[in-house]
Amino acid sequence: MYLRMASPGVMLKTTYKINRMSIYNWGTLVLQQIKETGVIQWLAVILGIAEVFLAKSNKIWLYPAGIASTAISVYILFAVGLYAECLLNLYYITMSIYGWWYWVKKKDKPAIKISYCSRNEWVIVSLIIILSFAILSLLLKYYTPSTVPVWDAWVSATAWAGMWLLSRRKIENWILLNISNLFAIPLLVYKQLPLFAGLTLFLFIVAVFGYKEWRTKIFEEKIAIA
Numbered sequence: 001m002y003l004r005m006a007s008p009g010v011m012l013k014t015t016y017k018i019n020r021m022s023i024y025n026w027g028t029l030v031l032q033q034i035k036e037t038g039v040i041q042w043l044a045v046i047l048g049i050a051e052v053f054l055a056k057s058n059k060i061w062l063y064p065a066g067i068a069s070t071a072i073s074v075y076i077l078f079a080v081g082l083y084a085e086c087l088l089n090l091y092y093i094t095m096s097i098y099g100w101w102y103w104v105k106k107k108d109k110p111a112i113k114i115s116y117c118s119r120n121e122w123v124i125v126s127l128i129i130i131l132s133f134a135i136l137s138l139l140l141k142y143y144t145p146s147t148v149p150v151w152d153a154w155v156s157a158t159a160w161a162g163m164w165l166l167s168r169r170k171i172e173n174w175i176l177l178n179i180s181n182l183f184a185i186p187l188l189v190y191k192q193l194p195l196f197a198g199l200t201l202f203l204f205i206v207a208v209f210g211y212k213e214w215r216t217k218i219f220e221e222k223i224a225i226a
């Protein structure tokens with residue numbers, strides 16, 4: 001008795017059909033989730049998009065828009081059991097309040113120059129990710145009813161590191177934030193938050209352009225110095 005192996009062409013066609021079905025099922029699920037999305041999630045996403053465009057236009061109203069969006073997000077994320085992301089969003093609120101105050105008090109002073117991470121800063125980034133991931137994973141697993149403790153912890157740990165780099169105007173912040181975004185998108189779909197997943201995808205694209213823009217600025221500054 002022997003097993004007959006399918007030809008490569010048949011295998012490719014079968015794989016294509018399976019992938020096509022998976023994409024179709026996933027798309028149907030997302031559309032169904034969007035239909036069932038409440039007003040409060042729409043409001044959080046609209047305010048989040050407004051924050052991005054206000055930031056791009058360098059308008060101070062980005063802070064109240066961001067604070068309102070994030071505050072609503074904390075409520076929604078807590079309701080679906082994404083506790084680490086709740087903590088992350090509380091941190092965003094704190095930083096937005098500080099940024100709003102700093103904007104008013106220091107807006108006429110020159111910004112910190114954009115630069116690449118040093119070796120010591122990479123060590124700090126690694127420690128932030130490892131420690132926060134380990135601590136959050138354990139806390140979520142043993143002290144909360146979270147159904148995705150490791151996934152939730154990883155998304156938040158990489159975002160913590162990215163935010164720390166952003167505060168220091170390091171170009172690698174976009175990479176860390178997009179690692180977080182990449183894992184957050186399917187997590188949010190899994191938790192039936194399709195609009196949040198869409199907003200995160202939008203932020204992923206913004207971060208790609210942010211990285212390119214910052215890299216151009218670093219290059220231009222080097223040329224100017226030379």
